Amino acid sequence: MKLLRHGPRGQEKPGMLAADGTIRDLSAHVADIGGDVISDAGLAKLAKIDPASLPEVAAGTRLGACVAGTGKFICIGLNYADHAAESGLAVPPEPVVFMKATSAICGPNDDIIIPRTSEKTDWEVELAVIIGKHAKYVSEADALDYVAGYAVANDVSERAFQAERAGQWTKGKSCDNFGQLGPWLVTRDEVADPQNLSMWLTVNGEKVQNGSTTTMVYGVAHVISYLSQFMSLHPGDVISTGTPPGVGMGMKPPRYLKAGDVVELGVERLGQQRQDVIADA
Template structure:
């Protein structure tokens, strides 16, 4: 299943993409796509629906985040060996974890609004993993059973805030609009191997990132297993699993986003995003 939400900010309706690529309105069946709907039972109910009986949405307009009720937005740093090399940092012996503040959670095509005084706003295409079943001290072999689905994430990052202002990565990771997610949440049954997905990202039509999740240092199953040893993962938690090489700070000389830039990115089977980049404007955040 490809689950989504459509409509203006704060007024999104739940939807599902049918086999013809047509959006069907789920609002007559559920109020919204919440963590409860992402549970195995909730997904089973949606999977059993006759989509042809649901209203077609001829012009869905804006796509919102593919689910609501985000609980934790957890990032993984330096999870591709070639990205660690371009950052001139050692390959980690254990996963590097950081938080993206929940207010960064935004729709796949919503604008990226750079914070005031930003000089080094960067891009990162990443595989997103959405938890559907509580995970606490999960054995490695059971880890993927806790996944509701997968999605595209742009882990937008302000590198000066991240690297040069006290060493706390979170500062540069969770600014408003720094977490575009979607266009869809693709249920786990449609992605039998999350370690074989191509990723790409363009800025102004130029390809900067090309990679494959096969090159992760720590795979999805291990990340869930590992995280469940140090925190409880709950339905509605989102994990951004790291990025392949080609980020702006790794270019020689470095390249960072500027007002008017257009970022496009995608992952095999999970759809595409496109964002325009803006200087800080409060009206674009509401």
């Protein structure tokens, strides 16, 4: 299934993508896409619904982030060997973990907003993992059983805030609209192998990232197991698993986003996003 949330920001309703590409409204069946709805039992109930029986949502309706109630937005840094190399950094001996504020989360096609004092706003296409049930001290062998589904994420980053200011990476990762998520939550039964998905990103039509999850240093199962040793993972938590090479910071000379740019990105089987870049007011 491809689950989604549609409508104005803060007023999103649950939905499902039909086989013909139309968006169908799930409001009569569930309150939102999150919590128990994305548990194994909740997803099994949704799978019994015929999308054709649901009301059709008007074409062009805004899509929100594909999951609600995210308590933690966890990111894994330098998780592609080739991206670590372009960043001039060694492959880490363990996953690099940082948090992105949940207030950064927005719809897949919502604008990228360049912060007022930003000089180095960058792009990162990533595979996002959405947790479906409570996970603590999970083995790597069982880790994928805790996944509700997968989605496309743009881990937008302000590199000066991230690396040139004192402290940790969080403030370079957490600005408003720095976490486009969706368009769909694609349930795990539709993704046979999360370590074999192509991914790409373009800026103004130029392909700058063209990678695959096959080159992840620490795969999805390892990351879930690893994180669960340090913290409980809850339904709706999002893990963004790192980006392949081609980010602006790694270009020679570096290249960053400016107002008027258009960013498009996608992950195989998970859909794609499109964002206009604007300056903050």
